[in-house]
Structure formats: C-alpha cells, structure tokens
Amino acid sequence: DTGVSQNPRHKITKRGQNVTFRCDPISEHNRLYWYRQTLGQGPEFLTYFQNEAQLEKSRLLSDRFSAERPKGSFSTLEIQRTEQGDSAMYLCASSLGAAWTQYFGPGTRLLVL
C-alpha cells in the first residue's frame, strides 16, 4: 500500500491554458474526493466519486472544471482556460466503503501566471 499518489506534484501554466491532474487512490478504496487549498486556508471540497459515479459537486466547481473517474480507479481533474485565481494546491483523498476516514495524497500545486 503506497498511499494516495498525485501527478504532477507541481504545474506552472499561463493564463488561458488547460491543465489536467491525476490522482491514484489507495487500492480498493471506492470513494475518491477532490479538494482545493489556498494559502492560509483549510482544504475546500470540490467533488467526489463513488466508484465511477460522480455523486456531488461543490458550487466552487465552475464549468471550467471537470473531473472523471472512468473505471472507478484513478481520477483526473481538468481545468480549462485557467485563471490566476485557480492557483492553489489541489488535493485528492480516498476512503473505503462506509469508512469515514479520508486519506490524502501529497497534492498538486498549480501556479497560473
């Protein structure tokens, strides 16, 4: 068990470009969550999946954001037409079944210039 992994760890992009992040949850964890964290704040929920179904999306998730989990394993989060306000740490977490403990990955730090 290698824990939750995220790639890339860092991404610098220019405003208007599209970016995609990947999350690999702990194997056999069927729930997968995306959060965003800005400096000096706690993580804020974006969206989550149970297996391949996207069950909930936060109002923070504008239509420029899309997330997928096609086979119920890894997930991708895409941001289209990035804006400077998208600069943040994007965190992925996973949990197993009805368990309520979520385990976080190291995050992807995005900087939009």
Place this chain on the structure above:
Amino acid sequence: QKEVEQDPGPLSVPEGAIVSLNCTYSNSAFQYFMWYRQYSRKGPELLMYTYSSGNKEDGRFTAQVDKSSKYISLFIRDSQPSDSATYLCAMSATGNTPLVFGKGTRLSVIA
C-alpha cells in the same frame, strides 16, 4: 460565519509543553470529527478521528468532542519539534461525505 472556526495562530511553545488546539462549529448535524496534521507543502495526514462526543487517546495525542458546546479539542503532550506543523480540524455530518475543514492552526515547538 463559517461552519468551522479555527484560530490560525501561529502558536509557539517550548519543547515538552502541553499543546491545546481547538475548533468551534455551527452545524449541529456534524457527528464525525477528525484532526489532520499538515507539514509545509505536503498533503494532510490523518492523526485522530472520533465519532460523536467523548475523548479518544492515542499516544501523546488526545481528541475531545463536546457536542453540547459545539467545540472540539486536540491535546498534544510532551510536544516535540517534529510536531511543528499546521493542524487542521475537519468534520462531517454523515461520515462518508465531504469534510468541512477549519483554516488550520500553525504550531511551532521550539527546542
């Protein structure tokens, strides 16, 4: 008013001190409470989790929940410089649903 309030600190203590970290919340539906530790530029690491009211102890760490006051605490005994990190409280109403986090308290333990 945010659902979860947490003093961001910073909090600076000498090595060996007892540290008390706290959060208050407004949503009486919250029943699941967690504490995460986050080192600089890393993801949050789960430290403690409790359900409903009461205390839970794990080594040097004790988590307390007082639902009547909507107040949770994390105590760290015999604090070490390696405990220097940001401590985040998190909670949810129904367990396997998205967590609501506090801002985090930045702790420095000075040797």
